Amino acid sequence: MIKHLLSVNDLTREDVVRILDTAESFREVGTRVIKKVPALRGRTVVNLFYEDSTRTRISFELAAKRLSADVINFSTSGSSVAKGESLKDTALTLQAMGADAIVIRHSSSGSPATLTRWVSASVLNAGDGTHEHPTQALLDLYTMRERFGQVDGLKVAIVGDVLHSRVARSLTFALSKMGAEATLVGPPTLIPPDAPAWGATVSHELDPVLPKVNVCYVLRVQRERQRRQFFPSVREYARFYGLSRERVAMLPEEAMIMHPGPMNRGVEIASDVADLPRSVITEQVTNGIAVRMSLLYLMLAGERVPEGGGAHAA
Amino acid sequence: MTGGHPAGTAGGRETRLMDETEIRRATTRIAHEILERNKGPGDLVLVGIAARGDDLARRLAAEIRRIEGADVPVGVLDITFYRDDIGLRADAPEVHETRIGFDVAGKTVVVVDDVLYTGRTVRAAMDELVDFGRPRAMHLAVLVDRGHRELPIRADFVGKNVPTRADERVRVALREVDGEDAVLLGEGPR
Numbered sequence: 001m002i003k004h005l006l007s008v009n010d011l012t013r014e015d016v017v018r019i020l021d022t023a024e025s026f027r028e029v030g031t032r033v034i035k036k037v038p039a040l041r042g043r044t045v046v047n048l049f050y051e052d053s054t055r056t057r058i059s060f061e062l063a064a065k066r067l068s069a070d071v072i073n074f075s076t077s078g079s080s081v082a083k084g085e086s087l088k089d090t091a092l093t094l095q096a097m098g099a100d101a102i103v104i105r106h107s108s109s110g111s112p113a114t115l116t117r118w119v120s121a122s123v124l125n126a127g128d129g130t131h132e133h134p135t136q137a138l139l140d141l142y143t144m145r146e147r148f149g150q151v152d153g154l155k156v157a158i159v160g161d162v163l164h165s166r167v168a169r170s171l172t173f174a175l176s177k178m179g180a181e182a183t184l185v186g187p188p189t190l191i192p193p194d195a196p197a198w199g200a201t202v203s204h205e206l207d208p209v210l211p212k213v214n215v216c217y218v219l220r221v222q223r224e225r226q227r228r229q230f231f232p233s234v235r236e237y238a239r240f241y242g243l244s245r246e247r248v249a250m251l252p253e254e255a256m257i258m259h260p261g262p263m264n265r266g267v268e269i270a271s272d273v274a275d276l277p278r279s280v281i282t283e284q285v286t287n288g289i290a291v292r293m294s295l296l297y298l299m300l301a302g303e304r305v306p307e308g309g310g311a312h313a314a
Numbered sequence: 315m316t317g318g319h320p321a322g323t324a325g326g327r328e329t330r331l332m333d334e335t336e337i338r339r340a341t342t343r344i345a346h347e348i349l350e351r352n353k354g355p356g357d358l359v360l361v362g363i364a365a366r367g368d369d370l371a372r373r374l375a376a377e378i379r380r381i382e383g384a385d386v387p388v389g390v391l392d393i394t395f396y397r398d399d400i401g402l403r404a405d406a407p408e409v410h411e412t413r414i415g416f417d418v419a420g421k422t423v424v425v426v427d428d429v430l431y432t433g434r435t436v437r438a439a440m441d442e443l444v445d446f447g448r449p450r451a452m453h454l455a456v457l458v459d460r461g462h463r464e465l466p467i468r469a470d471f472v473g474k475n476v477p478t479r480a481d482e483r484v485r486v487a488l489r490e491v492d493g494e495d496a497v498l499l500g501e502g503p504r
Binding site for chain 2: 025028034
């Protein structure tokens, strides 16, 4: 198995299948009275979050704890980072403390890759800038596979702010790796010009796409990234690209609705749509724990690299 | 069905320790012994350790049904996450399915495995099972006991005791996964 997870493209198709298969075992662990196994006893996992993200951090924290690893949460507010410590010095500190894995979320694309140069721990990208969010893509693949039996051949519409979305990038790469077809839907201002090179088709209209998909994946409108005006108003966005009841009626009967959370109800997804049985948003959350357990297990349960060993074991 | 020796023999020839009839007789006898020891099938559950322990557990359940007309629940347990050599092997051990669709609390659990050797697998299974609940009692049934224990563990029900050398290898083939029933002794590690 890979040493670091920086991008979906670090993984072969076989890796993805192994991660999803192992996650299935961890789903079962999540149904037990005691939802905890001793597999990673004595290992230390650090959550290093330079950007707020309650759900991803909690998901990783729960995943590591259910594997019996020790977890340290290192968030930037109130820490040495707030006092001006550089990423490198923080990394060297965590290294000196004996971290076996560092889960990093950072607003700068590529910072997880930079981190691997300084530490011998495994690095897991929990979202870097507008680059990637590979664990989200894997949990989404898991959720699709669970429902449809396989990912190969599925048609997935990814709707919304693709430009700022690391989720959209990682998911598109992952879908094309696994033989599914992604269609990116959004206004021209929110679709990156290089999108066709990701292995996806592009549409600026949602309605014609809906009847042809198995999955409608709704992206969050990232208001906090909305410094420049990418669309005239939230209301206009909701009218053209929001998933309303009327649009849900255009979806095939067995199609499911996904959202990476947190949702803006009434903007990209109507409130009553989010609560439909075919919206699997809470299942995505549950599956996220199992998929992250699978990754931590596969990456950390192998032989330990001796102290002072190089960053690349393979 | 595969003709001759099943695949997967890493060089060298294998001696047949048990054939299909002997395995059948052993499972029938163990089923009787379990019922005798437990005074019937009440509160009895079988948990087989993957792989092959689960197939043996299903065979024992079929025997118990034949003898007593009662259905005994069968679960399958994968002990990977409870192994004591995690971190000592190059790659993370492969995981298989665990499915225990019943409550083990208050039950007499018979743990079923194909070969009892060092006892480490059974230790892991015991630790894992108590995380599912608190059984009234746990017993151990194995098709072959080949000795060389590294932990203070013994089997309650044994198909056949086979003295072996540590450098020999005992392999159980079962119809369900290997296409034939046989216990084979060969050269090579494990």
